[in-house]
Structures are given as C-alpha cells and as structure tokens.
Amino acid sequence: MSWAASPAAAAGGAALGDDPSGRRRPPASASAAALRRLSSASGLASGLGALVIWVALLGPVIALLTHLSAGEIGSAITGPGNLDPLVTSLAAGGVTLAVLLVFCTPLAYMLARGTLPFPRIWEAGVLCSLLLPPLVIGLLLVFFVGPFTPIGELLNATPWHLSATNTFLALVIAEVYESAPYYVVGAQAAFADVEPRIEEQAALLGDRPRRVFRRVTLPLAAPGLGVALSVAWARAMGAFGAVIIIAYHPYGLPLQIYNTLQETGLASALPYALILLVVALPLPLAAFTWSARARRRRRG
C-alpha cells in the first residue's frame, strides 16, 4: 500500500459506486467511499486504530459469550426462584421509566426552553445528581428518606405504612436517582433540537400550547426522547451502588449477580450477567434503530 496506489484505487472505487440505473443509493455509496478511504496508508492506519478500540470496548461482551455454556445457563434459569430477581428488576425498571416520563419530561422541556427562572441553577442540580457516585447517592438517600427522617416518618404515616428502605419502593427510588439525570439531560437536548419557530407556527395556525406539544414538539423530539429513555432504562437495570445501600431487598439482577459471585464464585454469576445484558440492551438498541429510521424518514 503506497500513496501512488491511491488514485487508481479511488478510480476503481468510484466505478463501483456508480449505479448503472442512475438511481441514488446513499448508504451503499457512503460505505463505498469509506472503503475507498481505507485504501490509502493513513486511511488504513486510522481504520485499524478504530477497529482495535471497537474490539477492546466489546472485549468484555466477547469474553462473556466465550465463557458461557448452555448447561450453566439452563441450570441458572431453572433453579427455584432464580428468575425472581429478573421479575423484580423488570417491574422496578418499568415503574422507574413511568416516573421519569411523567415527572422529568416537563422539567427537561422547561430546561430546554429556558422558561424557568435561574436556569443555570436548575441545570447545575441535574448535573450534580449526574456526577454523584451511585454509592454516595445511596448513602445520602438513607439520611433523606430513611425510616428516622421526616420523609420516612411521613411515608410510615400513610395508610399503607410505606418504607423507603429495603422495599420495592426503595428499589424504585434508588433506580430513579441513578437514571433520572441521564434522561433529563438527553430529553433536554432532544427538546432543544425542536426549533421554537416551528412551535410558534403551529400556534399561529390555531393550536393551543398543549396541542402544539402533542402534534409538533413531541413527534419531533420523540427520537431523542426514545434514546434518552432507553439509556435511562439501561442505567436503571444496572443500578447497583445506591441499590445495595437502601434496597438490598427485594433484590434485582445486579444484586443477584453480586450475591452469586460472593456465594458460589465467578462462573455461576456469568449466566445472570448475560440475562442482565439481554434485558437491558434490547430497548436501547431498538431506540437507536428507531431514532435513526425516524430521522431518515424526515429527510424524505
């Protein structure tokens, strides 16, 4: 591979990219152009570098797949009560997403539109919860919603004698704290991408604000909101730091992995890791695919 070789290779690539029918095929020609770049020395070097990083990032997943056997997975799934943490995680994750959608979507919209007074302070608050280590969040939550705090006593005074430690409620609270900032930051960016001028047009055409939100803002922000929500889902599914402190029971998948690791060792924890990935990843992947497709549709 030398510099001299590249013009010829480029010409060949161009011929490949030509479509005899005259129709445009953007993805194919984009890939062809990328392949063409690889035929130069520097292009090849950067391509190889990218490949190394990509493989390194995926390494742990590859390791997981190569160290698992069907038998281990089978026995992990069929053991009595072994799937209870999965159910707990799914339920708590579902409730968490609902909480985020209902309470954090309006906040994200107001942050994006700058309609709150002192917007920087609000943003700093969201960032603060994003930057706090989950373990510290858990620790502080004990002092915030634990049984001997005003909020804890208030919860206990309800007819259902709620408690925010070692209950399903506690698990949801911990997951909300770990995932909310990811959703708020992502949703804020999604709303900020919707031009206020377009909402203004909708209003001038006769839509009251709520209808503008439903007919224009939400559909336009939806791809970004979907991605933000799925990232939050992945965080909620994997929430561990805050959970281990205030919601050890009823335990979900991350704690099941941790406990299995503690009690019977690495090998028997692996099947649960696979289950966690299988549960946590499809939603984000689907959201990314859907979001990309929605953007493509908009381009016509």
Added chain:
Amino acid sequence: MLDADVEVDRREFTVRVAVSVAPGERLALFGPSGAGKTTVLETIAGLVQPRAGRVELGGRVLTSTAPPKCFVPPWRRRVGLLRQNPGLFPHLTVRANLRYAPGSDPSGRELAEVAEALGISALLPAMPARLSGGQAHRVALGRLLLAHCDALLLDEPYTGLDAGLRRTLTELVAGLVDERSVPAVLVAHELADAQAFADRLAVLDRGRLLQAGTPDEVVLRPASRRVAELVGYLGFVPGAGPEGGVIGVHPERVTGGAQPGRGIVLTGTITARRPAGAGWEADLATGGTVVTCRLPERPGAPGDPLVVTAVDPPWWPESAVADPPRAAAKRAGP
C-alpha cells in the same frame, strides 16, 4: 381592517408605531435592520405583548392595554406570519403541512386548488427536507391560506432567495392578497422588495414611524433627511436662494449636463469615479459637499469639471430636517 397602535419596550428604544391596513391593502414596513419592524409584526401576531396600545383586526379587539384589558393568544388570532424560515413541520409531508390548521378543509378540494394555484401539486407527498427554498415558501404560504388567516404578515420572507424567485413569489402573494381581500404587512429592509410588493410604504427607524405614503411619495418626496437617507439619497446640498434649506440628491435621479427645466443644476469637480453595474458612478464636489451620481457614460478623470442635473429633487426647509411627529404617519380612515 387591521389597526395597530402600540408601544413595545426594547432594550435600546421603545417601538411606537401606529398603522392601519385596509382589507386587500398591502403595506410595507421599511427600515434598517434593528428598527423594530419585526417587533411590530410580532405584536400584531400576539407573540409579543405591548407595554401600551391596541390591536384590532376586522372589528375584533386582539390586544388592548386600556380597560377593558384584552390579550387574545396567538392561536385564536387567525393571523398568518411568514418568516424567512418557512417553518414547515419536518415530520409531516407537504400535504399534512398544508392541512395542519385545525378544521381546515375536510374534503381536500380547497387544498387541491391552493396547491394548483401555487404550483406545488406534484410535491404533496414529499417531505419538507426535500424542497428547495422557493418550494418551501410556496408550501408555507399555502398553509397560511388554508388556515384562512384574517391578516397576512410577511417578515422578510424572501431573504436569501434569488431575484427572479423573489419577484415571482412577491407577485404571487400580492395577487392572493387582492383575491382574498385580507390586509397584508410586509417587513423589508431592501427598498426594492418593499416597492415591488406594497401599495403603501411606511418608513421605520429606531422604533418610530418617520413617513407613510405611496412608494412614489416616499421615494420622491421623503418627509425628512433621515427618510431620504434610508431610501437611498446619498447627497445633500444646501439650497440656493433666500429660502436656503437642503436639497436631496439620489444617485439614480441625476442626469448629465445642465437641464434647468428638469431640476437643480449642480456644478463642481469630480473627486472619484468607479464602474457601477452597466454605468458609472462619480463623486462630485459641489456646494461644499460631495454628491454621488450614477451616469450612463464614463465621466472625466478626478479633477475634471462636471455639470449634472438632479431631476426634481426633494427640498426641505432647515426646520424640517428633523423628523415629523408620528401622528402624521397614520392614514386617514377609508
């Protein structure tokens, strides 16, 4: 009838404007960037609340700061606003954009007619991202027409489009305003755009209306020196005779040689010359000032004498060089 008499506070100055536009009439608000033209449109559309004033459209009070106080929100005003960014909904097809307004056209017949009139019938299934600038503007215009707006506000909509396209779109809008008999207000900072569109021209500067009248009146008889500057007068020479005053010289309203019957003869020496389009531009030192004139033929070299005639130039007495009060800008009722 669209009536607006409003005061809106801006950071540097207060916009104080009174305009009234009859159905089917086309008013152009002309002025430099930052004069407050867009603020006036936004106040009419209900996007900006005035500190004081009143907006009325077809007998409906839209804004009133005097009791009984009233502020109709933008979505109930039925005022169409077209900006430079046509603001099409990118997630909807052209057809869905056109029928966006609630309750517009269930049968689709009117949509087909409007699309035909605007030449966008073939684009109905397309997504807005696929449209050219001119096509997007036609769609945005069609969307306003199908929403049955009672007034049409145009905020420099054709900035960035090429001259031919601007002319076509301007003619299209003017025809539609006639046909539908709605009041229309165009904001422009290019005089040619304002002239091409308007029956009446209102000159706005730093939030104040300086003059309103037919485009010819404003351009040929600017009410003050500032208006003259805004509509392109580049030279101001002291008037001769006992009255004194100031004479405005527009570079394009100058003809070579002494023709005393057609205007004021200016004599002086050339200080600079340069090609300008198909003709020439010369700077002429005369009467202690410098006047720029456009001439069809190549003028002499700097230092050479030159005699030109400013054709029918406007003249102001010394006292009128200041701006007139804003009451003068309001139109007499129909």
